[in-house]
Amino acid sequence: MGPFKLLIDGQLVDGDATMSVINPANEEVLAECPRASKAQLDKAVAAAKAAFPAWAARPIAERKAALNAMADAIQADLPNLARILTQEQGKPINDAMGEVFGCAAFFRYFAALDLPVKVIQDNEAGKVEARRRPLGVVGAIVPWNFPLILMAFKVPAALLAGNTVILKPAATTPLSTLRIAELVKDLLPAGVLNVISDANDLGGAITAHPDIRKVSFTGSTETGKKVMAGAAEALKRVTLELGGNDAAIVLEGSDPKETAPKIFQGAFQNSGQVCIAIKRAYVHESIYDAMCDELVKLANAAVVGDGLQQGVTLGPLQNKTQFEKVLGIIESAKADGKVIAGGARATEKGYFIQPTIVRDITDGTRLVDEEQFGPVLPVIKFKDAVDAVARANSSDYGLGGSIWSKDLDKAWDLASTMDTGTVWINKHADLAPNIPFGGAKLSGVGTELGEEGLSEFTQLHVINMARA
Ligand code: NAD
Secondary structure, three states: OOOOOEEEOOEEEOOOEEEEEEEOOOOEEEEEEEEOOHHHHHHHHHHHHHHHHHHHHOOHHHHHHHHHHHHHHHHHOHHHHHHHHHHHHOOOHHHHHHHHHHHHHHHHHHHOOOOOOEEEEEEOOEEEEEEEEEOOEEEEEOOOOOHHHHHHHHHHHHHHOOOEEEEEOOOOOOHHHHHHHHHHHHHOOOOOEEEOOOOOOOHHHHHHOOOOOEEEEEOOHHHHHHHHHHHHOOOOEEEEEOOOOEEEEEOOOOOHHHHHHHHHHHHHHHHHOOOOOEEEEEEEHHHHHHHHHHHHHHHHHOOEOOOOOOOOOEOOOOOHHHHHHHHHHHHHHHHHOEEEEOOOEOOOOOOOEOOEEEEOOOOOOHHHHOOOOOOEEEEEEEOOHHHHHHHHHOOOEEOEEEEEOOOHHHHHHHHOOOOOOEEEEOOOOOOOOOOOEOOEEOOEEOOEOHHHHHHOOEEEEEEEEEOO
16 A cells, blocks of 8 residues: 655655554554655645646636546546545445545536626626635645545535645545545646645644635534634634534334434444434434334444455444543443443454444433544433424534424424524435535534535625716
């Protein structure tokens, strides 16, 4: 595997230092990886700044062609990229293939968008036009749970709009991103896309860099606050996609056998390391026991193991810090509720945790109130649906949520009272490139995806002319 290089000013280069990337399935060193210095970051930003005017001046058709070529290159390397992704991130290989495929598809989606000029007025009194101009150099900072798809929320939109980019993956999952850098290096002019990997120490320098005009950040709420503070001095634009504590509210009349597998998938996909995973299940008292029983069956049937092995459905936690954090939350849940499946690490080696279901637990406990970001789901009983929504809304987070019911009108009405960026009905965590996505409250600022997401990589520019 490798060698992996940084992409700075169109050149693949070594880092000023190196670091080891660990495979979470066996805790062994997977590969050595370049670690960029602050000087290399500055060089990348200087290259991006120099490349910006020419890239922004290109006809949009040429930028679209470049994005499509990038999509082709990513898709052509799908098996290799997916293997790297599974080994650094942990997810089952089929999910990794889905992520790589989705990444290419998101590039193609943005390649098909335009930034039309909006004519607001055109008459004898005058003419008013609203245009969308690129911002300049954009910093794209990505976490470790979905290194490629979350990168594809940002990079193609930024490039299509005419910006140049500094892309930084998370310190524990840089390899698949660096492989993409290698694949696309000759498809863009030098400096248009720069990729640097760090030891979790250059994010602040990106945020504060005077020549970076916008930071598009996905990660934890805690770090998101630092990004916002760091961006304040230069009033840099920020888009922040942060943590969540999504509630699924399962109404009376739902069929547990039909609903439980979908709830399970929504909670345990990627071993629960999904910003929009179901992190709390509120279940009506009439079906509470039956839902708990179905969820236990699914947890016991899940195959936990190395994502490269066929048949594995749940991989390891991505890193040791997260692994230990989730085990700590499970310990606290043992005192706050009743563990009816799992409840411990799954193997001696590797960051594996048994899929864990906790019942007879309620709000005000660590597992329910915090973002667990791991394979453990609290199942909470409720009597009244309006009260359940109020409890779901009492979280400081507001990323997503879902209502599950056979009565679609009732579900729709309740959905409209949920204080989150997205509410799904009878599904959860369904994202598509054309559907805008963003969080309420502590879950974020701004929007990604869709035309709304694209416009966040632009500056509104109005020309207002008098004719009379
Ligand atoms: P994190 O905040 O620790 O790190 C995210 C990225 O920020 C990494 O690349 C990291 O190196 C970088 N970083 C670290 N310190 C920084 C600083 N001071 N300034 C700028 N960047 C800095 O998050 P994580 O633990 O990698 O990811 C998990 C979190 O991400 C969870 O809370 C999850 O809910 C959230 N997340 C949100 C979304 C969303 O779209 N809302 C999607 C995926 C993950």
